Amino acid sequence: MTSIDRFFDQYYLRRPVNATFTGVHAYDDQLPDWSLAGLAALDDEMRALGDDLATEFPTPASASAFRNSPDLLDAELARSFLEIQRAENASLHGPRGNPSLWTGEAIFSIVSLMIRDFAPVEERIARAEARLGRISNFLRDKSANMTLEPNTTLDSRRPLPKAWADKARRECEGAIVLLTEGITRWIAEGQLGDRDVFRLHDAAANARTAFRMFEKRLGLHPAAPDGAMACGPELYDLLLARGHHCTRSRADLLAEAKDRFAAERAQLDAMARDAAGSWENVQAQLAAAHPSPDEYLASFHETWNACHERATEANAVSWPEWPIRYVPFPERTAKAAPFLYYLYYRSPAPFDAYTTYDYVVPPLPTTPEAAEQHLRVWNNSTIKLNHVVHHGAVGHHVQNWHAYYQQRSRAGKVAAVDCASRIGMFSGGTMAEGWACYATQLMEELGFLTPLERVAEQHSRVRFLARAIVDIELHQGTMAFEDAVRFYTDNVGMSADAARGEAVKNSMFPCTAIMYWLGTQGILDLREEMKRREGPRFSLRRFHGELLGYGAIPAPLVARMMTQQAPLSGQ
Helix, strand or coil: CCHHHHHHHHHHHHCHHHHHHHCCCCCCCCCCCCCHHHHHHHHHHHHHHHHHHHHHCCCCCCHHHHHHCHHHHHHHHHHHHHHHHHHHHCCCCCCCCCHHHHHHHHHHHHHHHHCCCCCCHHHHHHHHHHHHHHHHHHHHHHHHHCECCCCCCCCCECCEEHHHHHHHHHHHHHHHHHHHHHHHHHHHHCCCCHHHHHHHHHHHHHHHHHHHHHHHHHCCCCEECHHHHCCCHHHHHHHHHHHCCCCCCHHHHHHHHHHHHHHHHHHHHHHHHHHHCCHHHHHHHHHHCCCCHHHHHHHHHHHHHHHHHHHHHCCCCCCCCCCEEEEECCHHHHCCHHHCCCCCCCCCCCCCCCCCEEEEECCCCCCHHHHHHHHHHCCHHHHHHHHHHHHHCCCHHHHHHHHHHCCCCHHHHHCCCECCCCECCHHHHHHHHHHHHHHHHHHHHCCCCCHHHHHHHHHHHHHHHHHHHHHHHHHHCCCCHHHHHHHHHHHCCCCHHHHHHHHHHHHHCCCCCHHHHHHHHHHHHHHHHHHHHHHHHCCHHHHHHHHHCCCCCCHHHHHHHHHCCCCCCCC
């Protein structure tokens, strides 16, 4: 057994909720051990694993060496992952400080068993019962972690950023909804005996009590200053260099992001004026162009088919036979979803079997007034740009298929799997989100967008650059949290609630918001470089095939792999 094999064994064993979402079901009855002792033991394991990986698979002199050695590539990605996990564990942005990580892990340990039919419902309910029974001790471990020192009493509580505590408390509300009506609806789908039903209801009741107690404890913590939301330059630079494998500095990236933001914002204003007089008018016209109530679900499928046809006609990308089915939220999770990190498109588990995959969307409200309001938000543009192109079609869904069936990287197969609060490995972000954003621009190039939708896509470019700017400035301490909120409202046109929600996410997960721009721009720059090198021999389909063929690994690393030459013999 190689050190890479041991790494993946440890990855699933110590991250059982990630394992469930990935399709590894040996640990479906477990929760991670994030107690103080458990995190210390995990750090020791990761340190030893990192040393073994470095000894068995030393880092090569050139990234080109990774192209023909999957083990060498996976060892590098595994070392990066372990370094980041250890650094996060030592910070307040990891399990030792962020309460929302704990609520998310506990809630989605159950959701992961409710939303996918990888086993008969009776088997999944039995595993959920075991996890429900562990939630009380799990959340109690977090309460111990949030004391000022390991040996102090729970009266000495560490200050927490109020926005983080508020998010975790809202998730507790969602957990209680899920574990009342949601569990009842789920039970009705299975053929359970009275004793099994009683045990599950009892386990759910105990878990609800644990969430209520956790929510109460969160309210007892003093509020930390907003500056505590910043991870600091040292951790940010580690995430940038070892997570995204980006060789550029924060200062260089920030300067470019600001320059591009100004240019793209000016372009947005010009496009909006030409199309409708103003961005506000564009938004109003887009909202008014929506499907009728009778056409709501059908419009998703029709748009998906049209996207597939356009990309296929252009010979732009290898598109597998892996269809999406757009369906309403399952009733068992529908009422809890608004409180949670509940994704419409959640990446399929790479180790579970699929034919057609369900993409869930909110059901249409029953009253005419509410239905009209819903359809104005879920308009034709939103359906096309977000729920078809970016997520369910040529974006995430096609990229996921390539990641799952490529043979170049085991890490690239699982890194971008959507888990409880984020993807499975930080390193998957620039390719997963970079490709999905690039795919929308690609479909614009192929003439798939209307003039108004092109303006909306330009607004997305402005928003992604704004995220990159806030991400860097917030975590290096040059932008306060409230200034970040104002930056979004004043420069991107977000509502106050949306801007605050975005800034909270930025603060909780440093160096994550930048991956949209970093990945998209990296792919665009790489495409131009390969076109320059290959000239008339350049093939868009072949370029996309090689790019996607590495799986969800850092886009900057893929760029070096595709452009660097192997060193000459003897060098």
